Structures are given as C-alpha cells and as structure tokens.
Amino acid sequence: MTHGEDDPRIAATLWRLAPMIYGPTVLFALGEGAVLPLLPIFAAQLGADVATAALVASALVVGQLCGNIPAGWVVARFGERVTMTLAGTLSLGAAAALLVAPSLVTLAAGVFLVGFCAAAFGLARHSFMTTRVPLAFRARALSLLGGTFRLGMFIGPFVAAALLALFGDAHATIWFFGVCLVATVLLVLLGPDPETALTGRGGTRATRRPAAADTGEPVTGAVPVPGRAPRPGVFRTMWRHRGVLGRLGIAAAMLSAMRSARQVVLPLWGVSIGLDAQTIALVVGVSGAIDFALFYASGQVMDRFGRLWAALPAMVLMGAGFLALSFTHDGDQAAMWFAMFAAVLGVGNGLSSGILLTLGADTAPKDDPAPYLGSWRTLTDAGGAAAPLIVSALATFSLSVAAGAMGVLGLVGALAFVRWVPRFVPRERA
Numbered sequence: 001m002t003h004g005e006d007d008p009r010i011a012a013t014l015w016r017l018a019p020m021i022y023g024p025t026v027l028f029a030l031g032e033g034a035v036l037p038l039l040p041i042f043a044a045q046l047g048a049d050v051a052t053a054a055l056v057a058s059a060l061v062v063g064q065l066c067g068n069i070p071a072g073w074v075v076a077r078f079g080e081r082v083t084m085t086l087a088g089t090l091s092l093g094a095a096a097a098l099l100v101a102p103s104l105v106t107l108a109a110g111v112f113l114v115g116f117c118a119a120a121f122g123l124a125r126h127s128f129m130t131t132r133v134p135l136a137f138r139a140r141a142l143s144l145l146g147g148t149f150r151l152g153m154f155i156g157p158f159v160a161a162a163l164l165a166l167f168g169d170a171h172a173t174i175w176f177f178g179v180c181l182v183a184t185v186l187l188v189l190l191g192p193d194p195e196t197a198l199t200g201r202g203g204t205r206a207t208r209r210p211a212a213a214d215t216g217e218p219v220t221g222a223v224p225v226p227g228r229a230p231r232p233g234v235f236r237t238m239w240r241h242r243g244v245l246g247r248l249g250i251a252a253a254m255l256s257a258m259r260s261a262r263q264v265v266l267p268l269w270g271v272s273i274g275l276d277a278q279t280i281a282l283v284v285g286v287s288g289a290i291d292f293a294l295f296y297a298s299g300q301v302m303d304r305f306g307r308l309w310a311a312l313p314a315m316v317l318m319g320a321g322f323l324a325l326s327f328t329h330d331g332d333q334a335a336m337w338f339a340m341f342a343a344v345l346g347v348g349n350g351l352s353s354g355i356l357l358t359l360g361a362d363t364a365p366k367d368d369p370a371p372y373l374g375s376w377r378t379l380t381d382a383g384g385a386a387a388p389l390i391v392s393a394l395a396t397f398s399l400s401v402a403a404g405a406m407g408v409l410g411l412v413g414a415l416a417f418v419r420w421v422p423r424f425v426p427r428e429r430a
Helices: 003-045 050-078 080-100 104-132 135-167 172-190 194-199 234-240 242-272 277-293 295-305 308-325 334-351 355-363 369-395 399-424
Strands: none
Touching (some): 003 050, 003 080, 003 172, 050 080, 050 104, 080 104, 080 172, 104 355, 104 369, 135 172, 135 277, 135 295, 135 355, 234 242, 234 369, 242 308, 242 355, 242 369, 242 399, 277 295, 277 334, 295 308, 295 355, 308 334, 355 369, 355 399, 369 399
C-alpha cells in the first residue's frame, strides 16, 4: 500500500472512531487515574494498616482478572456498545460505594467492581476495533487506543492533586470519577454510531464493513447470522485456541509482567540508592513521558514492518535495561545509571505500545473474537499482576536480584516472540 496516499484516509477513519472509542477511553482512564493513587488513603481512613491498604488497592487488579472472561461472553451475546454502557453504569455504582463506604469490605468491593467494569469496558473496545478496523492500519488504531488510555492515566494524578488543593478532601476525586463516568456513558449512548460513520450506509451489525477498506473479513456482532453455526462459547474457545494462548499468549504475559515490574522497581530502586522523593518522581516522570511519546510510533512500525519489529526491540530493551540496572546499585554513579536505565525502560515500554492489543486482534477468530480476547486479556493481566509479587519475593534477598530476574525474563520473552510471532502472525498478515 502507498502510505502517503492512505494517511488522510486513515486519519479520517480514526477521527470517526473518537466519539465511540477514543473519547470514552480518555474519560474512563482520567477518572480512574485520579482515584487510584488515593485508594490507600481511603483505606487508611477506615482503619487499615499498610498491608491491608495495599490489599484493598490490589482488589482492582483482581477485578480485572475476574472480569475478562465474563466480559467476553457479554460482548459476544449483546455487543460492544451495550457492554460499554453497562460497564460505565455499574462503575457509577462502584464509585458510589467508594464514596460512602462504611467499612473496608465495602471499599474493597467497590474497588473490585471498578476493576471488573474496566475489564469489560476494555474488552468491548478491543473487540470492536478487532472487527471494524481494516488490517492495513490496525496496529496504529490500537496503539492510539493504548495511547489514549495512557494519556488519561498520566493526567489523572495531576487532576487529583489539583482537586486536593482546591477542596482539601480526597473524596473530591471520587466525585470527579463519577462525572467522567456519566460523560463516558452519555458519549457511548448518544454519540454517532461509528459503524454508520465508517460505512456510510445502513444494514445490520453483522453485515456492515468499514468503507475505508474491504478486507474480505466478516464483521461480527451480537446479531446472529442466518446459517452460521452456534457460537462455541468462552471455555470451548479457550480450548480450541489453547495452542496460541499457551505459546504466544505466554510471551505476551511476559511483556505485561515487564511493564508492571517497571512501575514497581523504579521507585523502589530510587529509595534503595538514597534518592529523595522529588528526584525519584522526576526520573519516573521522564521515563513515563518517553513511554507516552512513542505510542503512535509503535503502531507505525507494526503496520509497516510487522509485529515482531515492535515486540522484539521492546523486550530486548526492557530486559537488557533491567539486567544492566541490577549491576549498578552499589556503584559511585548509581543515580546517573538509575536515570539512564529508567529512560531505556521508557523507550522499550513505548515501543511496545499497542502490541498486546494488536497481537490479540491478529490471532482472534474473525467470526467471534470476544471470547478469545477475554482469555487473551486474562493471560496478559495475570502477567501484570504476577510481576509485583515476583519483585516483592525476590527483593527480600536483594533488589538487584529482583531487577536481574526481570531482565532475564525479558530476554526469554524476546526469544519467545521471535519463535511464536512468525508462526501465529505471518508477515503477510502483519
């Protein structure tokens, strides 16, 4: 394809997706990002100690893990727009529980429900993009989706700080989350139908295809197609695709673990080498800014050169970065090495933006992707959830050991991508 000629068409298509996909993503992530840093404070106000407060905050990840597979069933049965609307509405109930929680149990239940709904919301968007966006620029569309989520999560803590300065009450962030959720639901319900915008014509969800490019692939939805075999269901889909899930899915979980480990290891490393909080925040912030700046470049690389050209450099950079960092803890220039390798990890993470979404979309069954994507996202979320536990366990010996172990895991994951991406996502599809 001639990319220069197609860029205006691609941009127009992505803009048409904004009211249904990108706008709600920013709003949901913005509200969630404002509340997340303050969850330990809410728990402490209800009498939790440090360990219990951490347990309450971790209920979000547990909710995401538990929500992916049920969300796959809901999307397959009722469609993406209904799922996103339902997830946003239930999240309002979760926000209310956070606001008036009389006990730690209620607070934890509200956090769990936020995670559960976030999983459903995310899977619905992922499924929609998988079936509606042409393969020619799928990676750019999904990288942009990942970038809009990162934007919301990046700005959210700053919004929380402003609300605290203005109102002096941490619960103001929950009210802000509620406002974001209302706006999200209204945008999903009342915004222009992206399928109509993409096709410019009517028809059922099951028969419409994006006018931007007819790939010949069927577009799925909740409306059954006459003559098509019954949907296989979530668990049968998992079994049918156990090969790719057990190979490429595990490699994807390793990448998710690397991302999660970066968020844990960098602050701990700064504390361990004696840096003050301001310096640590600056280094971590610069690493995050580098990460965010590269999100669309990742999609460009995947669409033009293939998925492996984003996954492999990302894993090698993060693996080598962690491994090299593990040897610098007691050196004379420990602070300089910390800043440098934090930037390397930021570059690696930025180059991987959208790769998990894209690989999931590439390997999903074309006629009914939602159940498969539920399993795929459960694997990747499990990798992200396991990494802090691994770091915590190994840090009892040494933080250098923990960083080195994550570096080795990253290099093993790079080899796994080299082995399995060409098999499950051939170059002609990427």
